[in-house]
Amino acid sequence: MAIPKSLRLEFVTPERAIAHEDVDEVELPGEQGFFAVLPGHAPLLAALKTGPIWYRKGNDKHFAFISGGFTEVTADRVSVLAQVAERAEDIDIARAEASKRRAEERLSKPTLADFDAERARIAMLRALTRLQVARHSRTRG
Amino acid sequence: MPSLIDMRRRLRAVKSTQQITKALKMVAASKLRRAQEKVVATRPFAIQAKRVLASIASRVDSAAHPLLERRAGAATGNTLIIVVASDRGLCGSFNTNIAKAVAGFLRENKGRTMALGLVGRKSRDLLGRRGFPVRFEYVNLPKAIGVADAEAIVAPAIEDFLAGKIDSVHLVYNEFKSVISQKVVMEQLLPMAPIETPSDAAQPAAGEATEYLYEPSAERIFDILLKRLVEAQVLRALVESNAAFYAAQMTAMDAATRNSAEMLSSLTLQMNKIRQAAITREIIEVVSGAQAL
Helix, strand or coil: CCCCCCEEEEEECCCCEEEEEEECEEEEEECCEEEEECCCCCCEEEEECCEEEEEEECCEEEEEEEEEEEEEEECCEEEEEEEEEEEHHHCCHHHHHHHHHHHHHHHHCCCCCCCCHHHHHHHHHHHHHHHHHHHHHHHCC | CCCHHHHHHHHHHHHHHHHHHHHHHHHHHHHHHHHHHHHHHCHHHHHHHHHHHHHHHCCCCHHHCHHHCCCCCCCCCCEEEEEECCCCCCCCCHHHHHHHHHHHHHHHCCCCCEEEEEECHHHHHHHCCCCCCEEEEECCCCCCCCHHHHHHHHHHHHHHHHHCCCCEEEEEEEEEEECCEEEEEEEEEECCCCCCCCCCCCCCCCCCCCCCEEECCHHHHHHHHHHHHHHHHHHHHHHHHHHHHHHHHHHHHHHHHHHHHHHHHHHHHHHHHHHHHHHHHHHHHHHHHHHHC
C-alpha cells in the first residue's frame, strides 16, 4: 500500500472544532508517553493525558493544549477527541497564572478541611501545561 | 372616571415597561445568534465520536460495557430524570412546557420510583417542591456553557447507574427548532442506545490493516469514549436549551412589546377623551357663569 503524502487532522472538543486540515506531522501526549504520527502510521487508538500537542504543515508549526481524551490514528487520518483543548494563541495567560497561584496556595496548606491534593495537583498540572504551551509558541513566533 | 393625572401615570408606566421589553428583545436576539453558533459547534465532535465508536464496537465485545447494559428493570425500575430549564424567566411558556412534560411523564409512570436532577433555577422553582426526591440541583449556569457543566451533571447520574441505584436516566430539554418554535424532547441517556455498526464502513476493505494498536487497552478507550459521548449528549442538550431559551425570550418580548404598543394607543385615546371632557366642562362652567351675571 502506498504511503499517503499527508495526514488529515480532525481536532475536536465537545464544545467546538479546533482544527480540520491536512498536516505533515502530529505529536500527541499519550497516556503512556508522547508519540509522533507521520503519514502511513499503523492504525492506533490511544488515550491522551493533559499535555501539549503540536502539528506541523511544512515549516508551519502549531501548538495547542489538550486535557483528557483520546485519538484515533489511521494511515491518512488523525482524529483527536479531547475533552478540553485550546490553541496556543487562544490561551488566557493571566487566567492560567491565576489558577497556578491558586493551586500553589492550596498545596501549601494541606491542613485545610476540604483539602484535595489530587484536585489541586491536577489544576497545577493544567495551569503549568497551559503556560508552557502559550510561552513556547510565542517565543517561536 | 379616572383623573387626568392617573391616566398620565399609567401611560408612563406602560411606556417604560415597553422600553424594557424592547431592550430585552434586542439583547435576546443578539445572544441568540451566539447561542446558535454554539449549537452548530458541538456537531463535529458527535460525528467524530460516533465514527470512532462504530469502528471500535465492531472489534471489542461492546455489549459487555456497564453503560450499555439493559437491565430487566430498565423500563419499570428506578429512574432519574434530568430536567434542563433556564435560570431566568421572561421567556413565555419555555419553562412551563418543560414542567408540564415532566409532570405528565411522572403521572403516566406512577408505579416507578423517580428521582429528579434539576438543571436551571426555573426547573427547581417549578418541580423542586412536588414531593419527588431531588438527586441533584445544578443552578446558575455560567454564561459560557462548557464541558465542565456537562461533566458535573453527568457524574452523579453515571455514579448511581453504575452502582445499580437507578436503572435508567432520561434527559428532558427544549430543542431549538427555529426562532419561533421550541420542542420539548425526552431522550434516554442511560443505558446508552445500542451502537449501530454500519455494515460497510466498519469493515475495511480486504488487504488494509484492520487491527488497531491500543494504548493502553481497548477496554479503557471504549470506557472513556462512552463517558465522553454521554457528556457530549448532555452538553448538546444544554446548548440547545440555551439557544431555545433566547429564541423563546425574543418571541415573548416581541409579543409583549406589541401588546404594550396596543395598550398605549388605547390609553392615549382614553386620556384624550378625558382631557376633552374636562375642557368642555370648564367651558360650560365659564359660559354658564357669564350667563348668570
